[in-house]
Amino acid sequence: MTGIAVVAVDIVVAAADIVVAAADIAVVAADIAVAAADIVVAAADIAVVVVDIVVAD
Structure with missing residues (x-):
């Protein structure tokens, strides 16, 4: 029995x-x-900067 x-x-x-x-996997998934x-x-x-550059031109 032991x-x-x-x-x-x-x-x-x-x-x-x-x-x-x-739980560790869940933490990694949350980090991702x-x-x-x-x-x-x-x-x-980046899109905002591109639009600003296009508008400036």
């Missing part, structure tokens, strides 16, 4: 590790989303 209990604990620990890994938003904002800023 062997089964050890295996059960190992499974619970592995499951907790998976949950932690999933923020970076993508920053890129969109930068692109919009």
Whole structure:
């Protein structure tokens, strides 16, 4: 019975590790989303500058 209990604990620990890994992935995904938003904002800023240059000409 002790062997089964050890295996059960190992499974619970592995499951907790998976949950932690999933949370880490979620954080990375959120960071990527923020970076993508920053890129969109930068692109919009560039578009405004281009329009300003065209209007100035």
